Amino acid sequence: MTMTVVADALKKRGFRVTAPRIRIFNVLQKASYPMSVQEVKMGTKGVDTVTVYRTLEAFKRVGLVAQVDLQLGRALYELKEGKSDHHHIVCVSCKKIEDFTGCDYQPIAQQALKQSKGFTKIINHSLELFGLCTLCATK
Amino acid sequence: MTMTVVADALKKRGFRVTAPRIRIFNVLQKASYPMSVQEVKMGTKGVDTVTVYRTLEAFKRVGLVAQVDLQLGRALYELKEGKSDHHHIVCVSCKKIEDFTGCDYQPIAQQALKQSKGFTKIINHSLELFGLCTLCATK
DNA sequence: ATTCTACTTGCAAATAAATTGCAAGTAGAA
DNA sequence: TTCTACTTGCAATTTATTTGCAAGTAGAAT
Known part of the structure:
Protein backbone atom coordinates (compact mmCIF):
# COMPACT_ATOMS: atom_id res chain seq x y z
CA MET A 1 0.00 0.00 0.00
CA LYS A 83 -4.51 -8.43 -1.44
CA SER A 84 -6.25 -11.47 -0.01
CA ASP A 85 -7.71 -10.96 3.38
CA HIS A 86 -6.11 -13.00 6.08
CA HIS A 87 -7.15 -13.95 9.57
CA HIS A 88 -5.50 -15.19 12.75
CA ILE A 89 -5.00 -18.16 14.97
CA VAL A 90 -4.30 -17.30 18.58
CA CYS A 91 -2.98 -19.56 21.28
CA VAL A 92 -5.36 -19.23 24.21
CA SER A 93 -2.49 -20.03 26.52
CA CYS A 94 0.56 -18.03 25.41
CA LYS A 95 -1.26 -15.60 23.06
CA LYS A 96 1.00 -16.42 20.15
CA ILE A 97 -0.53 -15.15 16.91
CA GLU A 98 -0.24 -16.64 13.45
CA ASP A 99 -1.88 -15.66 10.19
CA PHE A 100 -3.76 -17.84 7.81
CA THR A 101 -5.47 -17.18 4.52
CA GLY A 102 -8.22 -18.85 2.64
CA CYS A 103 -11.39 -17.53 4.21
CA ASP A 104 -13.99 -17.57 1.52
CA TYR A 105 -16.43 -15.34 3.24
CA GLN A 106 -18.53 -14.19 0.33
CA PRO A 107 -20.84 -17.20 0.32
CA ILE A 108 -21.22 -16.95 4.08
CA ALA A 109 -22.10 -13.28 3.84
CA GLN A 110 -24.58 -14.02 1.07
CA GLN A 111 -26.22 -16.71 3.10
CA ALA A 112 -26.35 -14.47 6.14
CA LEU A 113 -28.02 -11.71 4.16
CA LYS A 114 -30.52 -14.15 2.74
CA GLN A 115 -31.49 -15.20 6.26
CA SER A 116 -31.58 -11.69 7.59
CA LYS A 117 -34.67 -9.61 8.03
CA GLY A 118 -32.94 -6.39 8.93
CA PHE A 119 -29.69 -6.25 6.98
CA THR A 120 -29.02 -5.64 3.34
CA LYS A 121 -25.36 -4.79 3.29
CA ILE A 122 -22.21 -6.34 4.74
CA ILE A 123 -19.24 -4.01 5.03
CA ASN A 124 -16.68 -6.34 6.51
CA HIS A 125 -16.17 -9.38 8.66
CA SER A 126 -13.97 -10.89 11.32
CA LEU A 127 -12.88 -14.46 11.62
CA GLU A 128 -10.47 -15.69 14.23
CA LEU A 129 -9.44 -19.11 15.37
CA PHE A 130 -8.50 -19.91 18.93
CA GLY A 131 -6.40 -22.90 19.74
CA LEU A 132 -3.33 -24.25 21.45
CA CYS A 133 0.04 -23.83 19.85
CA THR A 134 2.20 -26.91 19.61
CA LEU A 135 4.31 -25.81 22.53
CA CYS A 136 1.45 -25.11 24.93
CA ALA A 137 -0.36 -28.26 23.84
CA THR A 138 2.38 -30.44 25.21
CA LYS A 139 2.20 -28.96 28.70
CA MET B 1 -29.19 -26.82 28.02
CA LYS B 83 -26.94 -27.17 18.60
CA SER B 84 -25.56 -25.48 15.52
CA ASP B 85 -23.21 -22.66 16.24
CA HIS B 86 -24.46 -19.31 15.14
CA HIS B 87 -22.79 -15.98 14.60
CA HIS B 88 -23.81 -12.34 14.40
CA ILE B 89 -24.33 -9.46 12.06
CA VAL B 90 -23.91 -6.07 13.71
CA CYS B 91 -24.94 -2.71 12.36
CA VAL B 92 -21.89 -0.49 12.59
CA SER B 93 -24.18 2.49 12.97
CA CYS B 94 -26.93 1.59 15.43
CA LYS B 95 -25.32 -1.56 16.86
CA LYS B 96 -28.36 -3.70 16.16
CA ILE B 97 -27.47 -7.38 16.41
CA GLU B 98 -28.90 -10.28 14.45
CA ASP B 99 -27.99 -13.94 14.40
CA PHE B 100 -27.22 -16.07 11.44
CA THR B 101 -26.32 -19.71 11.05
CA GLY B 102 -24.52 -21.67 8.42
CA CYS B 103 -20.88 -21.12 9.19
CA ASP B 104 -19.09 -24.20 8.00
CA TYR B 105 -15.90 -23.57 9.81
CA GLN B 106 -14.42 -27.04 9.86
CA PRO B 107 -12.84 -26.83 6.41
CA ILE B 108 -11.49 -23.39 7.23
CA ALA B 109 -9.96 -24.66 10.44
CA GLN B 110 -8.47 -27.61 8.63
CA GLN B 111 -6.96 -25.41 6.00
CA ALA B 112 -5.59 -23.07 8.64
CA LEU B 113 -3.97 -25.94 10.49
CA LYS B 114 -2.47 -27.23 7.29
CA GLN B 115 -0.86 -23.85 6.65
CA SER B 116 0.27 -23.41 10.22
CA LYS B 117 3.73 -24.10 11.49
CA GLY B 118 2.96 -23.60 15.15
CA PHE B 119 -0.57 -24.83 15.76
CA THR B 120 -2.01 -28.30 15.87
CA LYS B 121 -5.31 -27.79 17.61
CA ILE B 122 -8.23 -25.41 17.19
CA ILE B 123 -10.49 -25.05 20.20
CA ASN B 124 -13.01 -22.57 18.90
CA HIS B 125 -13.58 -19.74 16.52
CA SER B 126 -15.28 -16.42 16.10
CA LEU B 127 -16.98 -15.10 13.01
CA GLU B 128 -18.85 -11.84 12.93
CA LEU B 129 -20.22 -9.76 10.12
CA PHE B 130 -20.39 -5.99 10.21
CA GLY B 131 -22.79 -4.10 8.04
CA LEU B 132 -25.53 -1.57 7.84
CA CYS B 133 -29.04 -2.48 8.81
CA THR B 134 -31.77 -1.56 6.38
CA LEU B 135 -32.80 1.41 8.48
CA CYS B 136 -29.34 2.94 8.83
CA ALA B 137 -28.53 2.23 5.19
CA THR B 138 -31.23 4.64 4.03
CA LYS B 139 -29.87 7.57 6.02
C1' DA C 1 -24.79 -35.28 60.38
C1' DT C 2 -20.15 -33.20 61.28
C1' DT C 3 -15.64 -31.80 59.95
C1' DC C 4 -12.32 -29.82 57.13
C1' DT C 5 -10.17 -27.74 53.26
C1' DA C 6 -9.87 -25.77 48.99
C1' DC C 7 -12.64 -23.17 46.12
C1' DT C 8 -15.76 -18.85 46.07
C1' DT C 9 -17.65 -14.54 47.08
C1' DG C 10 -18.03 -9.60 48.01
C1' DC C 11 -15.86 -5.44 49.08
C1' DA C 12 -12.35 -2.16 48.34
C1' DA C 13 -8.88 -0.59 45.58
C1' DA C 14 -5.93 -0.61 41.72
C1' DT C 15 -5.09 -1.02 36.61
C1' DA C 16 -6.04 -0.43 32.14
C1' DA C 17 -8.79 0.89 28.15
C1' DA C 18 -11.36 4.20 25.75
C1' DT C 19 -13.85 8.72 25.55
C1' DT C 20 -14.77 13.69 25.95
C1' DG C 21 -14.01 18.89 26.26
C1' DC C 22 -11.46 22.49 24.83
C1' DA C 23 -7.97 25.85 23.36
C1' DA C 24 -4.21 26.13 20.21
C1' DG C 25 -2.38 24.54 15.72
C1' DT C 26 -2.65 23.57 10.76
C1' DA C 27 -4.17 21.46 6.07
C1' DG C 28 -5.92 22.83 2.10
C1' DA C 29 -9.50 25.40 -0.50
C1' DA C 30 -10.24 30.10 -1.91
C1' DT D 1 -1.78 34.83 1.88
C1' DT D 2 -6.12 34.23 4.18
C1' DC D 3 -9.56 31.79 6.48
C1' DT D 4 -12.19 28.03 8.22
C1' DA D 5 -13.07 23.53 9.38
C1' DC D 6 -10.60 19.68 10.68
C1' DT D 7 -6.80 18.08 14.02
C1' DT D 8 -3.93 17.71 17.87
C1' DG D 9 -2.29 17.45 22.67
C1' DC D 10 -3.32 17.87 27.34
C1' DA D 11 -6.17 17.17 31.23
C1' DA D 12 -9.81 14.96 33.10
C1' DT D 13 -13.47 11.38 32.84
C1' DT D 14 -15.75 7.46 32.20
C1' DT D 15 -15.96 2.60 31.54
C1' DA D 16 -13.91 -2.01 31.55
C1' DT D 17 -11.27 -5.42 33.87
C1' DT D 18 -8.11 -7.18 37.41
C1' DT D 19 -6.13 -8.08 42.00
C1' DG D 20 -5.76 -8.77 47.20
C1' DC D 21 -7.82 -10.50 50.98
C1' DA D 22 -10.82 -11.95 54.79
C1' DA D 23 -15.13 -14.27 55.47
C1' DG D 24 -18.28 -17.80 53.61
C1' DT D 25 -19.42 -22.36 51.74
C1' DA D 26 -19.59 -26.66 48.49
C1' DG D 27 -18.62 -31.13 48.67
C1' DA D 28 -15.40 -34.92 49.83
C1' DA D 29 -14.08 -37.43 53.83
C1' DT D 30 -15.31 -39.11 58.25
Whole structure:
Protein backbone atom coordinates (compact mmCIF):
# COMPACT_ATOMS: atom_id res chain seq x y z
CA MET A 1 0.00 0.00 0.00
CA THR A 2 1.54 3.29 -1.01
CA MET A 3 1.51 6.62 0.69
CA THR A 4 -0.61 8.03 -2.10
CA VAL A 5 -3.26 5.44 -1.51
CA VAL A 6 -3.45 6.54 2.09
CA ALA A 7 -3.61 10.21 1.24
CA ASP A 8 -6.27 9.62 -1.35
CA ALA A 9 -8.34 7.38 0.88
CA LEU A 10 -8.28 10.01 3.60
CA LYS A 11 -9.02 12.96 1.35
CA LYS A 12 -11.79 11.14 -0.43
CA ARG A 13 -13.60 10.86 2.86
CA GLY A 14 -12.94 14.39 3.96
CA PHE A 15 -10.04 13.55 6.24
CA ARG A 16 -6.85 15.57 6.14
CA VAL A 17 -3.40 14.19 5.59
CA THR A 18 -1.34 15.11 8.62
CA ALA A 19 2.04 14.26 10.09
CA PRO A 20 0.70 12.10 12.94
CA ARG A 21 -1.47 10.13 10.54
CA ILE A 22 1.43 9.47 8.24
CA ARG A 23 3.63 8.39 11.11
CA ILE A 24 0.96 6.05 12.41
CA PHE A 25 0.50 4.64 8.95
CA ASN A 26 4.21 3.94 8.69
CA VAL A 27 4.27 2.13 12.01
CA LEU A 28 1.40 -0.08 10.93
CA GLN A 29 3.06 -0.72 7.63
CA LYS A 30 6.15 -2.12 9.31
CA ALA A 31 4.23 -4.35 11.70
CA SER A 32 4.01 -8.05 11.06
CA TYR A 33 1.18 -8.51 13.51
CA PRO A 34 -1.87 -6.53 14.56
CA MET A 35 -0.90 -3.82 17.03
CA SER A 36 -2.55 -2.40 20.11
CA VAL A 37 -3.04 1.32 20.58
CA GLN A 38 -0.20 1.35 23.06
CA GLU A 39 2.13 -0.42 20.68
CA VAL A 40 1.34 2.02 17.93
CA LYS A 41 1.98 4.89 20.29
CA MET A 42 5.32 3.40 21.30
CA GLY A 43 6.25 3.15 17.68
CA THR A 44 5.51 6.75 16.90
CA LYS A 45 6.70 8.51 20.05
CA GLY A 46 5.59 12.08 20.02
CA VAL A 47 2.06 11.27 18.98
CA ASP A 48 -0.45 11.40 21.78
CA THR A 49 -2.40 8.31 22.76
CA VAL A 50 -5.68 10.04 22.02
CA THR A 51 -4.50 10.84 18.55
CA VAL A 52 -3.66 7.21 18.01
CA TYR A 53 -7.17 6.23 19.05
CA ARG A 54 -8.72 8.81 16.80
CA THR A 55 -6.48 8.06 13.87
CA LEU A 56 -7.05 4.34 14.01
CA GLU A 57 -10.76 4.99 14.15
CA ALA A 58 -10.47 7.25 11.12
CA PHE A 59 -8.38 4.70 9.23
CA LYS A 60 -10.93 2.08 10.09
CA ARG A 61 -13.80 4.16 8.78
CA VAL A 62 -11.90 4.90 5.63
CA GLY A 63 -11.23 1.22 5.14
CA LEU A 64 -7.47 1.39 5.50
CA VAL A 65 -7.34 -0.52 8.74
CA ALA A 66 -9.06 -3.53 10.22
CA GLN A 67 -9.80 -3.92 13.88
CA VAL A 68 -8.91 -7.33 15.22
CA ASP A 69 -10.35 -8.77 18.41
CA LEU A 70 -8.40 -11.66 19.79
CA GLN A 71 -9.93 -11.71 23.26
CA LEU A 72 -6.90 -10.07 24.74
CA GLY A 73 -8.72 -7.30 26.56
CA ARG A 74 -7.88 -4.66 24.02
CA ALA A 75 -8.45 -4.05 20.35
CA LEU A 76 -5.71 -4.59 17.82
CA TYR A 77 -5.33 -2.92 14.45
CA GLU A 78 -3.62 -3.77 11.21
CA LEU A 79 -3.51 -2.45 7.70
CA LYS A 80 -5.88 -4.00 5.27
CA GLU A 81 -3.58 -4.99 2.50
CA GLY A 82 -5.34 -4.81 -0.81
CA LYS A 83 -4.51 -8.43 -1.44
CA SER A 84 -6.25 -11.47 -0.01
CA ASP A 85 -7.71 -10.96 3.38
CA HIS A 86 -6.11 -13.00 6.08
CA HIS A 87 -7.15 -13.95 9.57
CA HIS A 88 -5.50 -15.19 12.75
CA ILE A 89 -5.00 -18.16 14.97
CA VAL A 90 -4.30 -17.30 18.58
CA CYS A 91 -2.98 -19.56 21.28
CA VAL A 92 -5.36 -19.23 24.21
CA SER A 93 -2.49 -20.03 26.52
CA CYS A 94 0.56 -18.03 25.41
CA LYS A 95 -1.26 -15.60 23.06
CA LYS A 96 1.00 -16.42 20.15
CA ILE A 97 -0.53 -15.15 16.91
CA GLU A 98 -0.24 -16.64 13.45
CA ASP A 99 -1.88 -15.66 10.19
CA PHE A 100 -3.76 -17.84 7.81
CA THR A 101 -5.47 -17.18 4.52
CA GLY A 102 -8.22 -18.85 2.64
CA CYS A 103 -11.39 -17.53 4.21
CA ASP A 104 -13.99 -17.57 1.52
CA TYR A 105 -16.43 -15.34 3.24
CA GLN A 106 -18.53 -14.19 0.33
CA PRO A 107 -20.84 -17.20 0.32
CA ILE A 108 -21.22 -16.95 4.08
CA ALA A 109 -22.10 -13.28 3.84
CA GLN A 110 -24.58 -14.02 1.07
CA GLN A 111 -26.22 -16.71 3.10
CA ALA A 112 -26.35 -14.47 6.14
CA LEU A 113 -28.02 -11.71 4.16
CA LYS A 114 -30.52 -14.15 2.74
CA GLN A 115 -31.49 -15.20 6.26
CA SER A 116 -31.58 -11.69 7.59
CA LYS A 117 -34.67 -9.61 8.03
CA GLY A 118 -32.94 -6.39 8.93
CA PHE A 119 -29.69 -6.25 6.98
CA THR A 120 -29.02 -5.64 3.34
CA LYS A 121 -25.36 -4.79 3.29
CA ILE A 122 -22.21 -6.34 4.74
CA ILE A 123 -19.24 -4.01 5.03
CA ASN A 124 -16.68 -6.34 6.51
CA HIS A 125 -16.17 -9.38 8.66
CA SER A 126 -13.97 -10.89 11.32
CA LEU A 127 -12.88 -14.46 11.62
CA GLU A 128 -10.47 -15.69 14.23
CA LEU A 129 -9.44 -19.11 15.37
CA PHE A 130 -8.50 -19.91 18.93
CA GLY A 131 -6.40 -22.90 19.74
CA LEU A 132 -3.33 -24.25 21.45
CA CYS A 133 0.04 -23.83 19.85
CA THR A 134 2.20 -26.91 19.61
CA LEU A 135 4.31 -25.81 22.53
CA CYS A 136 1.45 -25.11 24.93
CA ALA A 137 -0.36 -28.26 23.84
CA THR A 138 2.38 -30.44 25.21
CA LYS A 139 2.20 -28.96 28.70
CA MET B 1 -29.19 -26.82 28.02
CA THR B 2 -30.25 -28.23 31.34
CA MET B 3 -29.15 -27.36 34.82
CA THR B 4 -27.59 -30.78 35.16
CA VAL B 5 -25.40 -30.15 32.14
CA VAL B 6 -24.11 -27.01 33.79
CA ALA B 7 -23.46 -28.67 37.10
CA ASP B 8 -21.68 -31.56 35.44
CA ALA B 9 -19.60 -29.34 33.21
CA LEU B 10 -18.47 -27.33 36.20
CA LYS B 11 -17.77 -30.30 38.45
CA LYS B 12 -15.93 -32.15 35.75
CA ARG B 13 -13.46 -29.30 35.62
CA GLY B 14 -13.13 -28.90 39.35
CA PHE B 15 -15.47 -25.96 39.64
CA ARG B 16 -18.15 -25.84 42.31
CA VAL B 17 -21.82 -25.38 41.72
CA THR B 18 -22.86 -22.28 43.61
CA ALA B 19 -25.87 -20.00 43.86
CA PRO B 20 -24.30 -17.08 41.96
CA ARG B 21 -23.22 -19.36 39.16
CA ILE B 22 -26.68 -20.83 38.80
CA ARG B 23 -28.25 -17.40 38.80
CA ILE B 24 -25.86 -16.17 36.14
CA PHE B 25 -26.54 -19.23 34.08
CA ASN B 26 -30.26 -18.60 34.26
CA VAL B 27 -29.84 -15.03 33.13
CA LEU B 28 -27.81 -16.12 30.14
CA GLN B 29 -30.33 -18.80 29.35
CA LYS B 30 -33.13 -16.26 29.06
CA ALA B 31 -31.15 -13.85 26.91
CA SER B 32 -31.82 -13.68 23.21
CA TYR B 33 -28.58 -11.82 22.50
CA PRO B 34 -25.06 -11.88 23.84
CA MET B 35 -24.84 -9.93 27.08
CA SER B 36 -22.24 -7.64 28.57
CA VAL B 37 -20.94 -8.13 32.09
CA GLN B 38 -23.03 -5.19 33.23
CA GLU B 39 -26.17 -6.59 31.69
CA VAL B 40 -25.62 -9.92 33.35
CA LYS B 41 -25.08 -8.17 36.64
CA MET B 42 -28.31 -6.22 36.20
CA GLY B 43 -30.15 -9.46 35.57
CA THR B 44 -28.93 -11.14 38.68
CA LYS B 45 -28.96 -8.30 41.20
CA GLY B 46 -27.22 -9.34 44.34
CA VAL B 47 -24.27 -10.86 42.54
CA ASP B 48 -21.16 -8.72 42.54
CA THR B 49 -19.66 -7.50 39.29
CA VAL B 50 -16.41 -9.26 40.03
CA THR B 51 -18.23 -12.51 40.49
CA VAL B 52 -19.86 -12.04 37.12
CA TYR B 53 -16.46 -11.55 35.52
CA ARG B 54 -15.03 -14.58 37.23
CA THR B 55 -18.03 -16.75 36.54
CA LEU B 56 -18.18 -15.89 32.88
CA GLU B 57 -14.49 -16.66 32.62
CA ALA B 58 -15.08 -20.00 34.31
CA PHE B 59 -18.03 -20.80 32.06
CA LYS B 60 -15.91 -19.92 29.10
CA ARG B 61 -13.10 -22.20 30.17
CA VAL B 62 -15.55 -25.00 30.78
CA GLY B 63 -17.01 -24.50 27.35
CA LEU B 64 -20.46 -23.42 28.46
CA VAL B 65 -20.14 -19.88 27.24
CA ALA B 66 -18.74 -18.14 24.21
CA GLN B 67 -17.18 -14.71 24.28
CA VAL B 68 -18.37 -12.49 21.49
CA ASP B 69 -16.50 -9.41 20.30
CA LEU B 70 -18.60 -7.05 18.26
CA GLN B 71 -16.28 -4.06 18.43
CA LEU B 72 -18.44 -2.38 21.00
CA GLY B 73 -15.71 -1.66 23.50
CA ARG B 74 -16.65 -4.49 25.82
CA ALA B 75 -16.89 -8.25 25.62
CA LEU B 76 -20.23 -9.98 25.33
CA TYR B 77 -21.09 -13.48 26.42
CA GLU B 78 -23.69 -16.02 25.46
CA LEU B 79 -24.43 -19.65 26.15
CA LYS B 80 -23.07 -22.10 23.65
CA GLU B 81 -26.14 -24.04 22.80
CA GLY B 82 -25.28 -27.59 21.95
CA LYS B 83 -26.94 -27.17 18.60
CA SER B 84 -25.56 -25.48 15.52
CA ASP B 85 -23.21 -22.66 16.24
CA HIS B 86 -24.46 -19.31 15.14
CA HIS B 87 -22.79 -15.98 14.60
CA HIS B 88 -23.81 -12.34 14.40
CA ILE B 89 -24.33 -9.46 12.06
CA VAL B 90 -23.91 -6.07 13.71
CA CYS B 91 -24.94 -2.71 12.36
CA VAL B 92 -21.89 -0.49 12.59
CA SER B 93 -24.18 2.49 12.97
CA CYS B 94 -26.93 1.59 15.43
CA LYS B 95 -25.32 -1.56 16.86
CA LYS B 96 -28.36 -3.70 16.16
CA ILE B 97 -27.47 -7.38 16.41
CA GLU B 98 -28.90 -10.28 14.45
CA ASP B 99 -27.99 -13.94 14.40
CA PHE B 100 -27.22 -16.07 11.44
CA THR B 101 -26.32 -19.71 11.05
CA GLY B 102 -24.52 -21.67 8.42
CA CYS B 103 -20.88 -21.12 9.19
CA ASP B 104 -19.09 -24.20 8.00
CA TYR B 105 -15.90 -23.57 9.81
CA GLN B 106 -14.42 -27.04 9.86
CA PRO B 107 -12.84 -26.83 6.41
CA ILE B 108 -11.49 -23.39 7.23
CA ALA B 109 -9.96 -24.66 10.44
CA GLN B 110 -8.47 -27.61 8.63
CA GLN B 111 -6.96 -25.41 6.00
CA ALA B 112 -5.59 -23.07 8.64
CA LEU B 113 -3.97 -25.94 10.49
CA LYS B 114 -2.47 -27.23 7.29
CA GLN B 115 -0.86 -23.85 6.65
CA SER B 116 0.27 -23.41 10.22
CA LYS B 117 3.73 -24.10 11.49
CA GLY B 118 2.96 -23.60 15.15
CA PHE B 119 -0.57 -24.83 15.76
CA THR B 120 -2.01 -28.30 15.87
CA LYS B 121 -5.31 -27.79 17.61
CA ILE B 122 -8.23 -25.41 17.19
CA ILE B 123 -10.49 -25.05 20.20
CA ASN B 124 -13.01 -22.57 18.90
CA HIS B 125 -13.58 -19.74 16.52
CA SER B 126 -15.28 -16.42 16.10
CA LEU B 127 -16.98 -15.10 13.01
CA GLU B 128 -18.85 -11.84 12.93
CA LEU B 129 -20.22 -9.76 10.12
CA PHE B 130 -20.39 -5.99 10.21
CA GLY B 131 -22.79 -4.10 8.04
CA LEU B 132 -25.53 -1.57 7.84
CA CYS B 133 -29.04 -2.48 8.81
CA THR B 134 -31.77 -1.56 6.38
CA LEU B 135 -32.80 1.41 8.48
CA CYS B 136 -29.34 2.94 8.83
CA ALA B 137 -28.53 2.23 5.19
CA THR B 138 -31.23 4.64 4.03
CA LYS B 139 -29.87 7.57 6.02
C1' DA C 1 -24.79 -35.28 60.38
C1' DT C 2 -20.15 -33.20 61.28
C1' DT C 3 -15.64 -31.80 59.95
C1' DC C 4 -12.32 -29.82 57.13
C1' DT C 5 -10.17 -27.74 53.26
C1' DA C 6 -9.87 -25.77 48.99
C1' DC C 7 -12.64 -23.17 46.12
C1' DT C 8 -15.76 -18.85 46.07
C1' DT C 9 -17.65 -14.54 47.08
C1' DG C 10 -18.03 -9.60 48.01
C1' DC C 11 -15.86 -5.44 49.08
C1' DA C 12 -12.35 -2.16 48.34
C1' DA C 13 -8.88 -0.59 45.58
C1' DA C 14 -5.93 -0.61 41.72
C1' DT C 15 -5.09 -1.02 36.61
C1' DA C 16 -6.04 -0.43 32.14
C1' DA C 17 -8.79 0.89 28.15
C1' DA C 18 -11.36 4.20 25.75
C1' DT C 19 -13.85 8.72 25.55
C1' DT C 20 -14.77 13.69 25.95
C1' DG C 21 -14.01 18.89 26.26
C1' DC C 22 -11.46 22.49 24.83
C1' DA C 23 -7.97 25.85 23.36
C1' DA C 24 -4.21 26.13 20.21
C1' DG C 25 -2.38 24.54 15.72
C1' DT C 26 -2.65 23.57 10.76
C1' DA C 27 -4.17 21.46 6.07
C1' DG C 28 -5.92 22.83 2.10
C1' DA C 29 -9.50 25.40 -0.50
C1' DA C 30 -10.24 30.10 -1.91
C1' DT D 1 -1.78 34.83 1.88
C1' DT D 2 -6.12 34.23 4.18
C1' DC D 3 -9.56 31.79 6.48
C1' DT D 4 -12.19 28.03 8.22
C1' DA D 5 -13.07 23.53 9.38
C1' DC D 6 -10.60 19.68 10.68
C1' DT D 7 -6.80 18.08 14.02
C1' DT D 8 -3.93 17.71 17.87
C1' DG D 9 -2.29 17.45 22.67
C1' DC D 10 -3.32 17.87 27.34
C1' DA D 11 -6.17 17.17 31.23
C1' DA D 12 -9.81 14.96 33.10
C1' DT D 13 -13.47 11.38 32.84
C1' DT D 14 -15.75 7.46 32.20
C1' DT D 15 -15.96 2.60 31.54
C1' DA D 16 -13.91 -2.01 31.55
C1' DT D 17 -11.27 -5.42 33.87
C1' DT D 18 -8.11 -7.18 37.41
C1' DT D 19 -6.13 -8.08 42.00
C1' DG D 20 -5.76 -8.77 47.20
C1' DC D 21 -7.82 -10.50 50.98
C1' DA D 22 -10.82 -11.95 54.79
C1' DA D 23 -15.13 -14.27 55.47
C1' DG D 24 -18.28 -17.80 53.61
C1' DT D 25 -19.42 -22.36 51.74
C1' DA D 26 -19.59 -26.66 48.49
C1' DG D 27 -18.62 -31.13 48.67
C1' DA D 28 -15.40 -34.92 49.83
C1' DA D 29 -14.08 -37.43 53.83
C1' DT D 30 -15.31 -39.11 58.25
